[in-house]
Amino acid sequence: MMGGPAMRLLPILFLALGTPAAVASVDVMLALDRSLSMASNDPDRDSLKGVEVFSALLKPDDELGIITFAETAELGVAGRDMAEADARTDIDAFLREVVMDGKRTNFGAALRLGYETFAHQDVKFGAERFLVLFTDGQLNLGAEAATQAARRAIFDELLPLYRSAGIRIFGLAFSSEADLDFLGRLADSTNGRAFRAEKAEDLYAAFVQLFEQLDIPLTTPIAGDQIQVDENVKGLELLVKRGPDGGQMRLIDPVNQTLTVADGRSGVEWQSFDDFDHIRIQDPQPGTWRLATSSTDSKAYIESDLDLEAEIPPRVRAGEGVTVEARLVNHDPDGDSALIEGARLEARIQSASGWEQPPISFESVSMDDDAHDFRGTLLFTSMGDARVELTARGRGFRRTKHYPIEVAAAVSALDSVPANDQDPKAKGGEPIPATPPEQSAAVTLLFANALILALLALILGAWWWRRCRMADRDESDLDV
Numbered sequence: 001m002m003g004g005p006a007m008r009l010l011p012i013l014f015l016a017l018g019t020p021a022a023v024a025s026v027d028v029m030l031a032l033d034r035s036l037s038m039a040s041n042d043p044d045r046d047s048l049k050g051v052e053v054f055s056a057l058l059k060p061d062d063e064l065g066i067i068t069f070a071e072t073a074e075l076g077v078a079g080r081d082m083a084e085a086d087a088r089t090d091i092d093a094f095l096r097e098v099v100m101d102g103k104r105t106n107f108g109a110a111l112r113l114g115y116e117t118f119a120h121q122d123v124k125f126g127a128e129r130f131l132v133l134f135t136d137g138q139l140n141l142g143a144e145a146a147t148q149a150a151r152r153a154i155f156d157e158l159l160p161l162y163r164s165a166g167i168r169i170f171g172l173a174f175s176s177e178a179d180l181d182f183l184g185r186l187a188d189s190t191n192g193r194a195f196r197a198e199k200a201e202d203l204y205a206a207f208v209q210l211f212e213q214l215d216i217p218l219t220t221p222i223a224g225d226q227i228q229v230d231e232n233v234k235g236l237e238l239l240v241k242r243g244p245d246g247g248q249m250r251l252i253d254p255v256n257q258t259l260t261v262a263d264g265r266s267g268v269e270w271q272s273f274d275d276f277d278h279i280r281i282q283d284p285q286p287g288t289w290r291l292a293t294s295s296t297d298s299k300a301y302i303e304s305d306l307d308l309e310a311e312i313p314p315r316v317r318a319g320e321g322v323t324v325e326a327r328l329v330n331h332d333p334d335g336d337s338a339l340i341e342g343a344r345l346e347a348r349i350q351s352a353s354g355w356e357q358p359p360i361s362f363e364s365v366s367m368d369d370d371a372h373d374f375r376g377t378l379l380f381t382s383m384g385d386a387r388v389e390l391t392a393r394g395r396g397f398r399r400t401k402h403y404p405i406e407v408a409a410a411v412s413a414l415d416s417v418p419a420n421d422q423d424p425k426a427k428g429g430e431p432i433p434a435t436p437p438e439q440s441a442a443v444t445l446l447f448a449n450a451l452i453l454a455l456l457a458l459i460l461g462a463w464w465w466r467r468c469r470m471a472d473r474d475e476s477d478l479d480v
């Protein structure tokens with residue numbers, strides 16, 4: 001009967017057609033330049049302190065691996081699940097053993113090893129993969145012919161592999177000598193980003209910026225020393241860079257109790273480093289939290305079922321309007337459906353120079369029990385790096401996310417041929433837009449569904465054929 005094998009397949013079909021995870025994890029391979037110039041440009045190892053900050057901020061379901069490179073590349077730490085108890089300890093121990101003694105700078109070796117390492121790792125469903133290239137120099141293999149051959153191999157061989165695998169390249173250029181233009185071409189080719197940290201003291205902020213660009217976390221403002229936490233927040237994360245006279249950091253909760261690193265309070269994970277403190281609090285008490293310490297830079301991130309989602313392109317052109325669709329989503333199946341009613345959403349465009357456009361209000365498009373959809377048009381008027389701050393406000397809550405964006409020059413009337421229609425080799429390997437990682441995941445999901453439907457049809461066909469055959473046999477017996 002059909003109630004047998006065919007019905008047993010239906011739960012599998014429903015699983016395959018289910019909704020993907022709401023928040024993607026990240027799988028990061030960090031490629032660190034260990035050439036001799038790094039020793040002189042970064043004598044106090046601020047770059048390694050920056051990696052400490054970056055690894056501390058990664059979520060438990062993220063993965064981090066580390067490559068070091070000079071004339072060759074070496075895998076120092078294979079992709080480690082940050083939920084492992086000793087993952088951060090092992091990474092920190094490796095970083096302290098890195099010696100900056102390389103005589104060349106071979107980006108190709110780092111990119112090749114990064115791709116090969118990703119290829120041998122299991123891909124988690126919904127995870128986004130990134131390779132981060134951190135360097136203070138330029139591609140240099142000694143002889144000019146060897147350097148040019150390595151350059152051609154990167155653009156003709158390696159970048160197509162990264163694009164087809166959906167791995168995005170991010171570049172962090174350290175010092176004025178680092179080749180930001182070259183890193184930018186690598187990033188543009190894979191839908192990534194590249195930016196510069198001029199001085200060693202800029203590296204802390206640069207690695208925090210790197211985390212925020214990869215993860216796009218929910219943030220909440222710190223007004224003076226106060227942080228407001230609403231009842232829908234499931235996790236509060238604080239990153240506090242202590243001032244020179246900050247002393248031991250203290251945190252005061254909404255009932256005026258003081259927390260320190262030595263308290264060991266349940267639900268609080270507190271890491272204190274040389275220059276900063278990193279604190280994660282599960283199910284924080286709603287109300288006002290206060291930082292009781294001198295700080296030069298503080299960040300507050302939150303985790304909540306009440307989330308903000310949007311798709312904003314990483315690159316736009318000045319003077320062009322960009323329509324953005326965003327939604328406020330309540331992932332809690334038992335949550336109050338009225339929570340998102342009456343919510344409003346606005347965007348602010350902030351340039352790297354500090355200039356900010358007036359807020360842009362989004363219009364409400366539709367709403368159901370667990371999602372409120374909005375639409376708005378953003379107009380970017382000045383070129384350069386910028387970010388879009390999206391903020392949703394509702395009954396007793398505020399949700400904010402920041403999206404980095406690069407604003408290129410407007411297209412002139414002389415630009416008669418689109419860049420995508422030109423031969424990339426004729427332009428020296430000019431970037432080609434990458435296929436988004438989500439598209440690859442969607443194709444895989446559709447293929448799996450097609451196989452399941454085909455198998456279900458085969459079983460139904462066999463059952464029908466057998467039934468017809470038995471019916472013919474019964475009619476034959478009656479004729480006799």
